[in-house]
Amino acid sequence: MNGAERLQGLGLSAPPTRSGPNYELVWHLVHASRQLYRYFALAVVLALAGYGYLVLSPRIGEVPNPGLVWIALLLSIVWAACDIYWGYWGTFLKGMERVLQALRWQTAGYSIRLVLASALLWAGLGLLSLPIAGLVGSLVQRTFSRRLCLRLLNQNPPQAPETSTAPILFALLPNSWRMGLQMFSQLFMINGLSFLCVHHFGLAANASYGLSLQLFTIASGLSTVWSSVNWPTVNTLRFQHDFLSLQALVRKMFGRQTLTYLTLATSAFLLAPTLLAAIQSDSNLLPLGLLLVIAVNQALELNFSFWTTLLAAENKIPSLWPAVVSNLCAVALACWLTAFERMGVAALVAAPLMVGIMFNYWYWMLRGMSSIHTSLTELLARRKSAQESQ
Secondary structure, eight states, X not given: OOOOSSOOSSSOOOOOSSOSOOHHHHHHHHHHHHHHXXXXXXXXXXXXHHHHHHHHTTTGGGSSOHHHXXXXXHHHHHHHXXXXXXXXXXXXXXXXXXXXXXXXXXXXXXXXXXXXXXXHHHHTOGGGHHHHHHHHHHHHHHHHXXXXXXXXXXXOOOOOOGGGHHHHHHHHHHHHHHHHHHHHHHHHHHHHHHHHHHHHHHHHHHHHHHHHHHHHHHHHHHHTHHHHTTHHHHHHHHHTTOHHHHHXXXXXXXXXXXXXXXXXXXXXXXXXXXHHHHTTOSOOOOOHXXXXXXXXXXXXXXXXXHHHHHHHTTSOOTTHHHHHHHHHHHHHHHHHIIIIIOOTHXXXXXXXXXXXXXXXXXXXXXXXXXXXXXXXXXXXHTOOOHHHHO
């Protein structure tokens, strides 16, 4: 959308000489995405069909209406496949700096699912309610996202030959597998710690640990609203090498995100125990000291995510192996602390923080600031960096 003449697997090219979006290249990406997401949808159909059959077939005789269950499974598979296959239109909207519009249609789709599923359940459709509502919500989201994308692309698609798809997919591959591996390692750490909690301390302890962790994870997720809507603009400014504008935008994003998290985390400390007591919930939070450790770790994890996402605007994922190794080490350290130090649930809370502060929680912040030619002092003082002033 900034006029790039070709896609690079890694790194950024020099700013283009042409002005305005390269609609031909964007359309090549649309065609490649359509084919790639088609493969994703097919893989989901095969996986869910096989898994669903293996899970349901041994117990299908125990339900009063087996035919309804199989129909519900079929509709669920169709819904999942369509939801994935149509998803690239929302991705393109965000990439074309239409994040707000994309989120509006995403919210509309989720709202339709909720309202329609409730209505169908009330009408007595039972198992069929959720997949039907989901399919309708996904269709609405896809229809309006696609319509806006086509309008932005001038509705003049070039005739992209099939041979143009493979080079684009190969250009996307270097960063795709890196990001996928990093995300998988993060998922492994989260589930690994949860498994350790259940295995060693039981379901009750896991409920308290999970609720406490979820509380600050939600606060962290809500705080990213200031940055998530601006990452396409960050990518644009980085590609144009407009570091002064980039510094100003990063300062605003980082400040608002940090302030929002501090506000929400403090509110969670003050209000969550009172609310649980008011509703007479059986769930309990971890002790105050462990809650503080979780809150600090989530703040540092939020900081790590912010600066590594900024570095990814250079079309690189330099944090891959440090992140993967750290996530594996966090699980290994939690196992050791649990087995030999008898720290209890505190081992699961402390392990990610202990590993993170060794490298990831401070290095990538410094590296990110250096990538936009600024420092923490300059960023907070709102003045130009020495390099840019010269």
